[in-house]
Each structure stands twice: as C-alpha cells, then as structure tokens.
Amino acid sequence: MIVSLIATLMAHPETREELFRLLVDQVGPTRAEHGCIDYNLHIDASDPCVFVFYENWESQADLDAHMKMPHLEPLLSQIDRLLAKPIEMWRLQPAELAATG
Template structure:
C-alpha cells in the first residue's frame, strides 16, 4: 500500500497569527517522533503570513489516524479554538 500524504491548510485569524504559529510549532517534535511519521513539515505563506501548510507523509492511514486522535492534537485544537478562520485537509496518494 502506498504511503499517505496529507496537505493541511490552516488560515489563522489575522490577529491570531503568532498564537496559531506557536501552537503549530509545538506539534512538530512530538509528531515527528510518532510511529509511522515519515515527515511533518510546516510552511508559512510569504505573502500571507496567516496561511500555514503542513506537508506530511505517513506509512499508513491507520497510523495517521492515531496521530489525529493523539492528545497533543486535542491540546492544539483547544488552544486554537476560535482563532482559525479555515482548516482544509487533503488526504492524497503519490502517483509517481
């Protein structure tokens, strides 16, 4: 089975960029140590600092689902509740 690629687009409220960025950065070392995580890379749009993108690769969808249910993701959601305008997540499979 091919690995799972996740592209997550997070748009912070304009007055919450620093807080959302700090909370997103907290996820990186914990997630990179999780079983099945191949890479977990955070990006910030250079022309729109409120737009963040996580580019992730996982060994399987089951392992990614375990990540999505992890305590640190729940803590992130609580810390950023009402501070994010939009969150769009795409599950993708590499073709070549």
C-alpha cells in the first residue's frame, strides 16, 4: 500500500538559509530512490521559516530505507540545532480506505 506523508520543519530564523539548502539538496537524490513516487518540498507562504514535505512511497519498507540514506546525514546530524521545534509528521491514508462508521 502507498505510504503518504506530510512533514513540517520550522527553522530558527538564523538557521533558515542553511536548513533550506540542506532540504533542497536532498530532493533530487530522494526522488531517485527506489519506491519514491514523489517528494515535494514547499515553503509556507506566510512564514519562510516553515518548510513542508509532501511525499508518497510505494511501501513502508521504501520509506524506512529512505530514512537510512547517506544523503540525509547532513540534515539529520544537525536537526536539533537547525529546527525551532520538533518535526511534525502526518501519515495519511486514502479516504476510501478509512473505516466508515
């Protein structure tokens, strides 16, 4: 089953440009990964320190493999310093798969 995620990252104002460069640098390599359907980086229109990823993976195993990729290391090794708060993440499922009640 397809795994869909939305992840929100908020930079400190003083680390915004550094975080932005690190995030942009991982888009290309991630899109080339096995199982990546799409991987899109957005910036909040009202707050340039807020970045949002919308991503779809063919399986949970593909997403798990992504999280271990070496191109994520420059970001993950500095995440506490770069972010103003912890990453917020939502795992989504198609509405037609949701239980009706």
